[in-house]
Amino acid sequence: DQQVKQNSPSLSVQEGRISILNCDYTNSMFDYFLWYKKYPAEGPTFLISISSIKDKNEDGRFTVFLNKSAKHLSLHIVPSQPGDSAVYFCAASDVGANNLFFGTGTRLTVIP
């Protein structure tokens, strides 16, 4: 039972344009959401997070939006750069939990 879903396994974007990665979740108890980026042969690295009390968090070129009523979050990358090409995982945790629930990942390819 996948509680965090990333329905797009891949996404291709031209350099300089916006990349939008989407994530849906089913557990209404989730209160903290994170995005991780993973390059081949490396472990995932933390990118950005958002608490359920917010609907937007921005860090440089990366912005995460949270729509609690729709149980949906998205990661916007503007402008996209070739170095952003990687697999992006959405993750969530619920109140009092010690673990993260991850989506299956979206492979982003930024075309120069």
Place this chain on the structure above:
Amino acid sequence: KAGVTQTPRYLIKTRGQQVTLSCSPISGHRSVSWYQQTPGQGLQFLFEYFSETQRNKGNFPGRFSGRQFSNSRSEMNVSTLELGDSALYLCASSWPTSEANTGELFFGEGSRLTVL
């Protein structure tokens, strides 16, 4: 500051064997989590240890076990290996806290296990 170190990086085993994977967290981190990554399944939570105690366990059979030592280093063991256990096993550590870890996890590069 050294990152999370996992050994071995690659290993090949045959069905029925057992395997032990090791993880050294970032210095000062007391929480260690293990995840299994397989194609199409994303990262699946195995278990999490804090101060040598397993605080949470994912939905995996009892063949998967782990432990944490007093220096926060952790090991996970998989007994009676099956073909489906072939995966990348990732270890992650996080800042010390006696409460739930809902923040950033620092991942190692993983141990890629192939079961033949």
